[in-house]
Amino acid sequence: MIEKSDYYFNLPSELIAQKPVNPRDSSRLLLLNKNNGEIKHDFFYNLDKYLNKGDVLVLNNSKVFPARLIGKKHPSGGQVEVFLLNLKDKKKTNLWQCLFKGKNIKVGQEIVFAEDLKAVVKEVEKNDKNRLVEFNLQGQKLMDKINKLGLVPLPPYIKRNIEDSKQEQTLKTLDKKRYQTVYAKDSKLGSVAAPTAGLHFTDNLFKKLKKKGVKIIYITLHVGLGTFAPLTEKQLKEKKLHSEFVEIRKKDIEDLKECKRNKQKIVAVGTTSTRALETVFNLKDKDLIDGYRGFTDIFIYPGYKFKIVDSMITNFHLPESSLIMLVSALAGKDKILVAYGEAIKEKYRFYSYGDAMFIF
Secondary structure, three states: OOOHHHHOOOOOHHHEOOOOOOOHHHOEEEEEOOOOOOEEEEEHHHHHHHOOOOOEEEEEOOEEOOOEEEEEEEOOOOEEEEEEEEEEEOOEEEEEEEEEEOOOOOOOOEEEEEOOEEEEEEEEOOOOOEEEEEEOOOHHHHHHHHHHHOEOOOOOOOOOOOOOHHHHHHHHHHHHHHOOOOOOOHHHEEEOOOOHHHHHOOHHHHHHHHHHOOEEEEEEEOOOHHHHOOOOHHHHHHOOOOOEEEEEOHHHHHHHHHHHHOOOOEEEEOHHHHHHHHHHOOOOHHHOEOEEEEEEOOOOOOOOOOOOOOEEEEEOOOOOOHHHHHHHHHHOHHHHHHHHHHHHHOOOOEOOOOOEEEEO
16 A cells, blocks of 8 residues: 655745746756765756757646636526536537636536636536536637637645735736646647746757757647646555546657667656656557657556656656656655655745755
8 A cells, every 4th residue: 555644744834836927947956866866956947058969858748728717607696616517528519527716516507607608517427526517609619719708727735825916817828828737739728727847948958959959759649637636545555646648749759769779878757757657668569659649657666667657857746746756766755755855945946836846
C-alpha cells in the first residue's frame, strides 16, 4: 500500500504563487541531478545551457478552455457555478458532464448564463456531484460562447481577496492569457487545467533551444479537474488515477524510439507529458500502428521502471499528491524531499504559477 504520509512536507502558504511572473521565462529553475542529488539554482531563461544537441523536449500542446461558467437558476435567480468537465458524446456536442457549485440542482433545472446561452440539467450522476447538462447551442457556436463568457478554472490554492473590481478584471484577463502555454494549439482545445511546466517557455527560449539543436516533439494530453483532487483510498489501492485523453502521432512515436536507441536524452515537459509517454511506451507495437488515441489512468510512483522518459521539467507539487509521487519515481523520494526542502529555504514559488525544477 502506498502511504500518502511518506510524501508530506510543510509548505508555508506565502510560497504558493498567486499570479505569474513576467516575463514567463524569468521564473527560477532548480536543477536536480537524480544520480548524485546535486542541486543548483538558475533561471528558466538559461534552460538551453543544460541541454545538448540531439536532446529531445516533449511538450503537451493541449489548450485550456475557460471551463468555469457563472449562471443563474431559472426562475429563482440563485447563482450557480458550472465547471465543464468533458463532452459526454462527441456526436451530441451540446451534452456535457459538469461539476456544480450551488444548492438544490435537480433534474429539469434550467440555468441561464446569458440571453443566448442556457442549459438544462438532464441527469444527476451517482456521486451527486456531477450532472449531465444539455446546452441550447452546439458545436463551434457553443465553444465560441464559452470562450467569451467562461472563466479559467484556476486551481483551488489560488485565492485572491480583491476588493477592487478593476484589478480583479485585470487579473481575470491575465489568467486567460497566462494560464496557457505559448505553444497550445487551437485544434487541441480540451484541458480544464494547464500543463503548468510548459507555462515558462517563451518564443525567444524556443529559438535558443532550436539553435542549439534540441529536438522538439509535441504530444497531447487533455488535463482534467481530477489533477487537483486529493488522492483517494480507492486510487491508492487500485493504483489507478483519473482518466485523461492522450494523442500521440505514429511519426513521433517512431522518432522517440530512434532517439532512445541513439541514447539521446528524452526530457518530458511536465507530469502530463510523462504520463502520456509512459502510457504509450507500455503498449505493444501492434497497438501503435496508427499512433495512439485513447485514455490513460496510469499511476506512476516509486518502484516504477520508466520506459522512455529519463529527464523531466516540472513545477513544484502539492504534498501527498500523485504528482510528487511521480517525480519521486524518477529521482527518488529522498532526493525529491531534500530538493523541496531546499526550494522552501530559498523561497521558490510553488504550484501552477510557481517556479520550475529540471530533473536530469
